[in-house]
Amino acid sequence: MRARATGQASVIADVRDACTPRSDVLRGGLEDKHFAAQLDQVVTGAGGYEAYADADQFFALTYPTRGLQDLLASTFSRLNPPAPGGGGSEPHPDARHAVYRYETSFGGGKTHGLIALWHLAKGARPSNIADFVDPSLLPDRPCAVATVVGDRLDPVNGLNDPSTGISTYTFWGEVARQLDPEVWSRFERSDRERTPPGKQLWMDAFERGPTLIVIDELALHLAQLASSQNPDVRRQEEATIQALKVLFEAATAAPAVRLIFTLATGTAAFSARTDKLAEAISSVSLECASEAAHDVMARSKGGVGRPADDYEIGHILRRRLFERVDNAAVEQALVAFKDLYAELAQRESQVLGAAGEDPASYCERIRTCYPFHPALIACLDQRIGPLPGFQRARGALKLLAESLAVLWSEPAATRAPLPVINLGDLPLSAGAVRSCITGGINRSEMDPPALADFAGEGAHAVAVDSRRWPQEQMARRACTAVFCHSVAGESHGATAADVCLGTLRPHEDPALLDEALGEALKVAWHLHFDSGRWRFRVEPNANKIVATEMANVSHTEITDELESKVRSLFAPSGSLHAVHFPAAPSDVTDAPRLQMVVLSPAEAVKPEEIAPPRLVRLIADRSGAAETHRTFRNGLVFVVAEKAHIAAAREKIGFELAAKRVVARQQKGDFSSAVVKKLKELAATAALESRMALSRAYQHVWWPERASDDGGVQLRLLPLPPADQGKASGAQTDRVLKLLRDYSKVRDSPPATDALSRSSGFDQSREISTEALARSPWRDPSQAVVLDPALIGKAVAAGVRNGTWVCHDAASGTVFTRQDPPNSVRIAEDVMLYTIERAGQLGLLVEPSADTDRRDPPDGPTQPGPAPGDGPTIGESGASSNDRSDPTESRVLEAHGSAAAALQKLDDAMRDAGAQHLSQVAVRVSAESGQGVQPFRVLGMCVPQLARFDVALKLDATAEFMEPSGAASIRFEGSAAACTPVFEAFWGALSGASDVAGSLTLTASQADAIAYDGPDFRQFAEVLRRAAPGHVTLSAKVAETAAAAPGQRAGPQ
Template sequence: MALKTWREIAIPHEDVLKGTFQQAEFAADISRVHEGSATPEYQNAALFFQRTFVTEGMRLLLDSVVRRLVGKGGDPVIQLQTAFGGGKTHTMLAVYHIAKGDQPASSLQGVSAILDGAEITELPRARVAVLDGINLSPNQPKTRTSGATKVKVNTLWGELAWQLGGVEGYERVRDADDSGTSPGKEVLSELLVTFAPCVVLIDELVAYVRQFEHGRSYSGGTYDSNLSFVQALTEAVKAVPNAVLLASLPESDREAGSQNGVAALAALSHYFGRVQALWKPVATEEAFEIVRRRLFENISDRLGAENVCRSYADMYAGNSGEFPAETRESHYFDRMKHAYPVHPEVFDRLYEDWSSLDNFQRTRGVLKLMATVIHRLWQDGNNDLLIQPASLPLYASEVRNEAINYLVQGWDPVLEKDIDGERATTTSLDSQKPLLGSIQACRRVARTIFLGSAPDAGSVGGSKQQRGLELERIYLGVAQPGQVLGYYGDAVRAVEDRLQYLNGANNRFWFDTRPNLRREMEDRKRHFDERGDVYPLIRERLRFAPGVFAGVHIFTSSNDVPDDWSLRLVVLPPDAAFSRSIPGGATDRATTFLQTRGDQPRIKQNRLIFLAAEADSVGRLKDHVRSVLAWQSIVNDVKESRLNLDQLQAKQASRELDTANDALARMVKESYKWLLAPVQHASRAEGITDLVWEHFPVNPAAANRMQEIEQILRDNELLITQWAPIHLRGQLQTWFWKDSEPTANALDYWHKSCAYLYLPRLKDADVLRATLEAGATTTDFFGFAYGREEGRYVGFQFGKSVAPILDETLLLIEPTAANAYADQLVNEEKARQKAVAPAEEPDPNPGALESDGAGNTAASPASVAAAAQKTTANPGSGAPRAVKRSFFGAIDLDPIRAEMQFVDVVHEVINVLLASPNVRLKVSIEIEAEAEDGFEENLQRAIKENCAALKFKQHGFEE
């Protein structure tokens, strides 16, 4: 069943529809009614009760009044004490119209039931005296006329007597009126008895009495004489069975005004307190019906209205964790029905929050604001199911002006820039996201927060101890049945992130007239330089352990990335981002890196892997960086006392910095997600292909990014950390071994694998060493030798477990050739033995030849090794070589590459010597430097200090 919108069920009164209402129409003026000059809705008794909701409190008060007027009991003195704009004057008007009896009770809506309850068939017409403290002046007598008689009335008691009995009544108090002294209780009692039944209505009494200065006499009497009159009047009314007195007093000292007003309120409260019946006329719940009756005609479709309220109640019950607890109670459903077509949350915020403002009249202010709102909503064709806080058309100037009229200065830019209107940020946010824009989610959220927070966040006199509107109340103010609640959650996050006057803390949100720290942050973001500030922070956040790489070079120029044998990861800057759909960018920059090192060509091209950012993410990444820099500068300025913030804002800045840092950490991982590896494919038949860039996404959620990168490289065979000898043999057969030359230099293979992209990319030389060692145990892959002299292999090894030394002499021999050479060695050994040994002499190596069981013999591996050692010890001779007992080596290092070259010397020479337990090693370094113009003093001092710290045996500068 389709739910009807509020405009289909509730029709506003004509003056609301046309916008012809005036502020004065909402301010009941009892003096104007008494004089006959009020507007029809107040002057006409029938129309007044038609638009007046008789609350429970008002019903009890009217019951007491009518009983008193007919002498059946009732309270003689009633004090109406409510907050400013709380309906006390409106209540007096109800008493006034009933007591006057200008129209029969049957024509006054709701009055007949009161009379029936009091068992009164006909109410007598009573005399009514209205004493309005605003309409009377202590020092300006009023001239009253009756026929040809004119009387100058000076005091409250003179005015009371005149209104009750005209000239006759006034004569009873003339002397007291002329002298400004209060008449006694007996005089007033006789006056009331004579003109009873009567009603005395005193409005704004404090406003009148506070004008009297102590010790000074006025035509209206003195301060003390007026207090005496009040005391005497209350006692007199009490003594007259069919007389009743209603007086209104402010509820607080603030409403009493000056010090005189506070003193007057205290004194009057004391005197009324002795005999009064205290009554507070309007509860918040009843105010719903008061406002609804004044603004709307009767509800045309009660069932339709109830269906709407039921749908809201079902939504609250189905999402109980997202809304305030009271929405799950059955009582809340009744509240919605009473308040229809206005949502109870609107009244709650106005009566609980806005009525705490100094100049917001409780009932009149609500009526005036809501009349303006409803008029504009009707004009604009609003189709909400209920008029909620989110429905307020704050984009309309008349609504905006009415709202901010009660607030301190400075709300115009808040509403225009952040909350509502064509140029508001919320409008932009809704237009950017269709799902939010379809329900105006951001605008509705902002309107709701404004209504619930403006009195406290930007005004004096706020009522809440804790600032802001809770998230559950935001949902209450915006959500309608059938909508996805999650969209509003997204909207809250969007406005929290973008609005400049919106503040948030502890899951509460509020607007303020002061720009929040976000605006300060946004201003500062524009001041950071991309190259000087943004890139360095990205570089800092990209640092991670090198892992398999000898170095990770972040935003480094090609000239500063060494061209050596080490595996290196090059992280490209944001301006060299990668996109699968648009070539160039990262691959162009990486190609330049790969081919050149500064002005020189790069040789070891197969030692570089690249990491690049996603092109579509670079803009967001830079923005995140600027946010972090801005928040960090704010926090620093607070610590250094360069920026004054309150405690809440200082905590907010620190919290925002933490949030921005967390977001940047995620953004860096999400942005730098592309691993780029240069590859060439080659075959003898087709040759070498052009350069190809293989790209692989890195999982941003990986706990260890370097391990993830290594895994990607290994899984895609772009990095080899363990290599089987059979694969090495295949590479050697394809590219190195030839029929004419069945050997390959092992170190040359390592160097070429570092240079050529079509060869396997080994992690380091240790991988090749391990592969050689693993292949040495069998005759399937390759043989070893440490050079070749006069056609013979030096240090030949084949099919024996050895740990070969990877140096410039190590040769890898094709297995067929190695096997043939091994056979040659065996045969040579046989021949040598026959040549040098007597026939009868026993074989010194009986295991040299072994039988295979079929009559064939072959050399054992041990004999082959022995023969190889003898042969290679002195090629062409059986004599052993001289024992070498010392080693000396010298090398000139390139000063620019000295660090890397010295590492190679240590690794390839020193560590190999240290591997032998019997070697004693001594290493010295000599450094010579010359400067034609001489060395600067600062340089000399630095060198001397560093040499001393490093414990140089000798060092110094010479002329």
């Protein structure tokens, strides 16, 4: 594992390699009593507490906290005070206090300390005793010991000792019974009559030798007395408090007596176990009783001790749960987290909360907490530990033991490395681990939210991770940390700092945590964010409300809405007609127009399918109910969905419909204003997402490319890019048109006359109507289609000008010839086109007069091609028609547009000119405002790919600079090889320019003429098409000596 920390990477050991849990922990399934015994059960030798009843085993599992050492040292210094001047250890400062109040805290709790005292007072001497107390302080013989646990006392039935048959009814009677039979005989009457004994009676009992009395949580007994329905029993509460006062005074006066007293720490847990009425009575009475007991304690001026300090909690956990911990791994983790937190504190300290103020000091806690992270310990101690039922030490140890059993059982090949075990790493997916929290604090209602949102196999955060963070599992870990901070109740929750400290590992960015929780919030059912805190609640959020409503949305409704959205996305647009969900060829009209055929979602294909579906093939080739051959085969474009995306779209649409229903119902006041706001946002988002899902689904586009050998049509497949999020309905129709234009299937300029002549059969029939001519591209799949009929009219006029045909408008009786061409031509059945020969045969040609002769051009063939402004033009520097055999002069054909469009226009011009060879071809790109040098760079990248050509470059550019203010110009022309170093310097110089204007021209030539239909030019065209440098000007010099006759086919095949 690598840790990103202040520029260097640290190696961190996986805790599962660095630590070995105890065997009973790895087996799992440990019960509560394995971690925290009940004092009375250990004293009486009850079964199941062997680890606590056996002194050697008990002390081996116990960490010697400072509080425990103080308790033992002060107690045995008082019970066995050194003789004056006898040497040995100095008495503990607290040895002067006969009464010692032992407070509880997390980890190594008070009961643990009391059991240690009991063992040693009864004479046990474990092998590691020196780790806990100076052996010289221990008495040579066992002490008199009495332990009383408040909740075992029974004022009505008595507490029976099976070994003697004696039953006691008061705490003083039970103490006397355990101290000695003779002492009991003197206290028996006080116990039977429920009357506190006097001080002297206690003093007499203490004269027998060192005496240890432990009274554990007597406040629970006081609550029992106060809540009794018997007034005589209730009066015992005051008597018990008075008896405590007398006992404290007697113990203080005696020389070798230590009385350990603890106050109840589980009052909320106790009162929560009663019914409502009893709970109220018990709580009030217990509160008063506790205050009285505190008052007595205060007057006794006793000592106060705590079992463990916060910094020792990690040591306690480590001793109980692990057999081995690698100290080198501790240091590795410390360094890695210290570097990470120092970097974060410098960059954005607020992300660490209070830890960001002094990250070095915070990280030192890793030394004592390892293999656990301090954030995990802090949450268990301060958030979950105080909750009723969790019982701090017992609950935490059980939770962590169950977690270790799960984490260590994960297969090594699939588990993610763990630098430490943090809140986000707790395997709450395991029921045994999860129940330690939800069951331990009596909040089992939090279990379903955990399973639904992050702990279950198909939980929402798990789904987010599978999409975004399959290895890191950022969403699941972040949600786990939030959950642990949420179980304490509505007032709690996790801040951004809580999530960061409880989740982030050294190699991770805190921004990912925000993103992970944001993604989870979109789909989770119980995750909420408000007032700067993340929370899990039992109450569902808007996502859950909508998800529940989805069960009421029928499949039919989803299908209807799905089809409606498809119709909206692929709506008709101008000259593009739409046919939705055809079932047979008869559903698609056979007409000379562009028709977008959108197949039903039920006809969706698998992503790997590249062959057109059967229905697409059938409609492309056939038409009508009789399924005869389709005439206008070139007018169809098919749009087909993909199955996986349709399934996702259905899910989104179902959610959208459910969200809209819930929003429509919110007027009834079912939800809070915050939930209503979120529901409206969900409805709007769902509508957008369902539209986007559909646009991703319909991505397969087929259109006719050429006629097939079997008389049908060969279809080409291309993906349709999805619409942008902000696009309104119908946006996909525009994208279909753009796709067709990008691949030159739809053209926005007049078609070449020779192509029209060939595709219409005019070159064979010698006559045709303009209506039939206009329909010809719709028949021929190899042709580009023209949506604007006026462009066909312009092409017809161009054909008249270049002598391809003579036009006769029967309605007006007008004949248009090369000498008298029209500006435009009407497209109709009564407007005929004839070859010159055929027109002469029909008597349509009139001999020119002398005046006409003077207007005619010189004899000889006239340059074919469109009129100026109608498309690609022949440069004025070209050779005249009388000098076509002169190779020193040639015509220049120019075309403008995108690379693909310009190449198409050049192809048209070459066909019209009947040219087959070029002497050179040039591409010019210009830098428009805001483009910078990008067009130049793209065109320059073509040079290495044109090794078959002699390439020259010409650069003419001006750059403007803001700072320093000014401008620079560069003009350079030469071979590509010579230009390369100049251009590299130029790109660097212009990196800081605010604007660039100018042009770059790439000229390609060969020693011999370039064959236009040869492999070299085809490679040139493909390189340019792929590079797509933006708007280009394409200039081609025709090699006239190799020119073909007008009308002869030219161009790359």
